[in-house]
Amino acid sequence: MSALTRLAPWTYGFIAAVAILIIMMVASGVGSLGSVLSTALIFGAISVVVATGQMFVIATGPGNIDLSVPAVLTLSAYAAMTAAAASGGSALVGLVVALGTGMIAGTLNYGAILALRLPPIIATLAWSFVFQSVAFNFGGEATLKPPAALAAFTSFRLAGVQIMPICIMGLTAVAALTLTRGVWGRRALAVGQSEAAAHFAGIRVKRVRLVSYVLCGGAAGLAGYLLAGFTGGAALNMGDTYLMEAIAIVALGGTSIAGGQANAVGIWGAALFFNLMGTMLNTFQFQAGMRFIIMGALIIAIVAIVPKPKVR
């Protein structure tokens, strides 16, 4: 037990993910492992993008959370697919529009928090209703097809290795460096630890928080863009599963929900764990109800077992 508690909180997701891989290997042989892992990597990568954005917001202090992520993800995907189709199938135009839509949404979120002095939970919730409506009017029930280049990129393999998850790992490295070495990252964590102290230290708290919401929106936009590319288009409700899951991933990844402490690398472990878990429960043919119960119990158990991240 003492050896267990000495492990850093962010390693727990990786350990759990490896444990599931071993269970699956024992149960269904080494042969199926490759396809299981590659699916988990693709969907895990998209979860990582969403969760990393959410992590930046959560890190800036208690109460900061973005509930509009699913709506922003869907809206960005619709806007990007529409723009890409209008520009003759340009994947780049789609990417720019997706990021732009997400970042505008993030700005609107923080604008409402600031102007109406609302708790972030409520402000982002109210905006998510609006974003959802706009997305609905964009595409209606129809699925908007992704540009060919994007669809090809999301499933492109070089020597059997998927490129998209590798690119996202690069982004994770950038996010980790931003948090540990970047000026904005250090400021965001300082604000998360104590808003008053950060303010007296000369940090522009509002600007730091604004950037975190803009980053979160941009991340949701990117995730929507990639997901639309991989699953064959933008669809309503495509973002729904990414709200609760992303928050759980952030927490399991070693980020303190109270803010002031964040870990970008741990998100990968938690995201892989969640996606592998889903696959495993499917393979073992658990009833849908049982799958949910196990999933929920695991979230609670892991949060209870993982030592609380310490604020440095």
Place this chain on the structure above:
Amino acid sequence: MSDKRFRLSHGTLQLLLSAGALLIMLGAIFHVQPNAMSYFGFTLLFKLSMPLVLAALAQMMLILLGDIDLSNGAFVGMVTCITAVWLDPSPGVAVIAYLAAIAAFVAMGWFTHARELPSIIVTLGASFIWLGIAITVLPSPGGTVPGWLTGFTGWRPPLLPMPIWVALIAAAVSQWFLMHTSFGTLLRATGGNARAVQKAGWSLSRLRIAIYAMAGGLMVASGVLLSGIITSGDPNVAPSYTLLTIGAVIVGGGAFVGGRVSPIGTVLGALTLSLAGSFLSFMHVPATWQIGAQGAILFLVLAGRVIVDRRKLA
């Protein structure tokens, strides 16, 4: 400061705000459709508010404690499933299942505080558990509810329509209990300053268990009423409750700091949010824009708070 006597208190102003929003929407509906201004019209307009009011009060109890319940909707959905499967053929089993559900909710709350876990994550995990149980009990929407229950939710009491009675009684009882009894004061103190309550010799875990038990009981009542209205059970009937109930508590003047909530405000908030849907239909807002317009209404009502807060600072 000199005219202090003539100034309404901060809390009263916030109540007037939610009440004002409610009256404006009702006024607009009656302008478009004067027939709605009747016993029957009110019954229809507010029918779905009955379970929401109770679920919002449950959410309020947890926000009072400084917690938040992201499993509210899933729990209410689970109760509708229990009701649709057992209440008619074997009421005894149903009652035991209700009590077990409340006990599970209390256990979740106790665990959260014993291990000092963030309630946002624990209730998030619990929401999957409630949904899983609901799907196991009732895999697809359906089932039957006893005649007396549909009779009760469709009852036409004297003087006022049923939903209005429910809202009035819920508001009066919860306001009296939380604001005017010594136990209610103790509960508010637990949310506001737990250490002080502990120093004064009270058992914090017992008080928290009491709060979670009351919230669980309110959600069971909400789920039973809801299944009476929809005459069936459905695991996914109320996912929007989680967010609507949090919205109702905040619109009603509550805050996430713990210890600061308003029962009357919460009931008004729940009525406002459930009327918003009917209001938008009456205004002929296209279906695709209705949910966006609900967000806009939420903003408008909350924008009033800024003005109220300014006055307080002035």
